Amino acid sequence: MSKDGGSSRRAGELAQPSCSMVGLGSLLLETEGSFAVVIHGDADCINPFLKVFPHRLAPDVGRMRLSSDRFHVTGLTEPEVISGGGRERLLRCIETAVEQQAPEIVxxxxxxxAEMIGEDIQGICESAGSRLGLPVIPLRTGGLRLKTQAELLDRFGTLLASPPGTTGHGEGNDAPGGPGADAAASVPCNRLPTPESEESQSAGGGIVLLGYPALRPWEWDEVAGLVGAAGGRLAAELPARSSLAAWQRLTGADLVAIADPAFWPDLIALLERRNVPWVELPPPVGLQASHSFYDKLLSHCPRGGQAAQMLDELSRSTRSFLDSLPATGGLGLSGLRVxxxxGSIKNYVAGQLAREGLGELPALLELGCDVEVLIQEREDQGxxxxxxxxxxxxxxxxPFRNFNDPGVLGRELTAGKYRLAYCQDHLAGxxxxxxxxHVRFGALRxxxxxxxxxxxxxxxxxSTGFQGRYGRYLRR
Structure with a gap:
């Protein structure tokens, strides 16, 4: 297994930080499974989850049942906070969620x-779980200390992948395996059930992709076709298509390919405790990056050599197409200032956050673009x-430039004499x-x-707008 990727790098340091409650709640919102989410706080805390953005993760995410109906909030009021009525409020909210949805987990x-008033969420969940006869899992997700999105993704993955009776669950678990995790894991109401369906039992093994861009159907076919020709099986991609069953099968995989190991320290520790082999394979965005990704991935398959010819043919045909593109002119990509x-990302999408958001950079460089990195950061020397x-x-x-606020990005774009901005939609203006x-960040496949x-x-x-009509006459 490879451990390249830099334990000295703090993953997510160049992206926006996040409140733990919003981060874990957003990831649960986009996860399939029979569960409910109860937020113990004031009524406004549920607002981030009242609107679902389809296709934000997986391109075919519409097939999933993603609904804020699974989210409930206790709606603590000032009198309840003062009088200590939060316990009964939380118990009633958990019971209501179970009555309305009949979930397998809460x-x-x-x-x-809840953190400021010292609410005993752990004890309340133990009591509720015993009364209701199902797992009620408390998570310490107060926003008093912001976390990187990488920390939240790692915590989320470790939580859902942890086998029953192990660390990874519990109110005291501010980070997986942190203080309180062992105690929580010993309580039956805080255990995730093992998937028992015939499908989950028969779908063990295979290769799991962790932290890559969500594959579109034809992209999945390419990966699965090469892996299948080499005698392997592509089993899942996480967290792009997140489900309780998929996460709980992760520890039974034959191999886990990881885009950015610095993102997943606790989850990797879990894999290693379970003797699950893993390998670092940077995202296959770009011709050379794709060839390298497949070459290393197929080497872990039983008949990797037999798929080598297919891999070379795909590489040659793609290279032939790229060589046919116009090098210069209005639509020429060679020398294109990009x-x-x-640094503006706060979407909890691992495939876009991996390698500090630079996973798609090789594709632009291979196309001959003249790229400069612009990072939303303070402009001081530190x-x-x-x-x-x-x-x-x-x-x-x-080369890179810092811009300290989205509102001044336009000034930096003008000063840099670029022709194209690769940025998130909220910066398109x-x-x-x-x-x-403008090309939307994450659009490169x-x-x-x-x-x-x-x-x-x-x-x-x-080819759109002024640049498309008159770009060939421009000389910068």
């Missing part, structure tokens, strides 16, 4: 308010040193004001089929 999320914008250290640890030797073409899509996506962006 997750209870703490809040800043602003690659990171912040610049932190950015440079992260880029160095990731092997990224590119800044790109348009600067007269740049993995694999060989993805590389064809990537070239066409960039050309389509350049």
């Amino acid at each position: 997750f209870v999320l703490g809040t800043c308010l 602003a690659y914008c990171i 912040a610049r040193d932190r950015v440079r250290r992260n880029l160095d640890l990731l092997g990224v030797d590119l 800044q790109a348009r004001q600067a007269g740049l073409a 993995p694999g060989f089929v993805g590389m064809v899509h990537n070239a066409r996506t960039l050309q389509a962006a350049l």
Whole structure:
């Protein structure tokens, strides 16, 4: 197993921090399974979960039952806080959730308010679990200390992948395996049930992809086809298509391929305790990155050599397509000035956050683009040193600029004389004001089929508006 990827790098350091309750709640919102979520706090704490954004994770996420109906809030009032009525309020809310939904599990999320008043959420959940006869799992998720999104993803994955009776659950578990985890794990009401369906029992083994961009159906076919030709089986991708059953089968995988090991220290520790082999494979976004990804992945399959010819043919055909693209002119990608914008992300999407958001950079460089990294960060020397250290640890030797607020990004885009901004949708207005073409962050796709899509996506962006009509006359 590979442990490259830098224990000295704090994953998620260049992205926006988050409240634990909002982060874990958002991840649970997009997870399939028979469970309810109870938030113990004031009524406004449920607001982030009252609107679902379809297709935010998996492109076919519409097939999942993702609904804020599974979320409940105790709605603590000031008199209840003063008089100590929070316990009864939480018990009633848990019972109501069970009556309305008949879930197999209830997750209870703490809040800043519950933490400040010292609510015994652990004890309340033990009592509720004993009375109701199902797991009621308390999670310490107050927002008084912000976490990186990487920490929250690692905690979420470790929680759902932990076998019954092990660490990873409990109100005192501010980080998986942290203080209180062992005590919580010994309480029956705080255990996740083992999947017992015939499907879950028969779907063990195989290769699991952890922390990669969610594969579209034709991208899945490419990966599964190569792995299948090598005698392996692609079993799942997490957390892109998150479900309780998929997470609980993770520890039975034949191999876990991990895009960014620095993201998952506690989950990797769990895999190692369970003797599950894992390997670091950077995201396959780009021709060379895809070939390297598949070459290493297939080497772990029983008949990896037999798939080598298929791999070489895919690589050659993709290279042939890329070589046919115009190198210069209005739609030419060679020398295209691109602003690659990171640091503004707060979406808990591991495939976009991996490697500090730079996982898609190789695709642009292979297409001949002239890329500069723009990072939403303070502009002092300490912040610049932190950015440079992260880029160095990731092997990224590119110039970068800091911008301290989304509202000033347009000024930086104009100063940099870029033609295209690769940034999140909420920054697209800044790109348009600067007269740049815009490609949504995360739009560049993995694999060989993805590389064809990537070239066409960039050309389509350049072919619209002023740049598309007059770009060939521009000389910067």
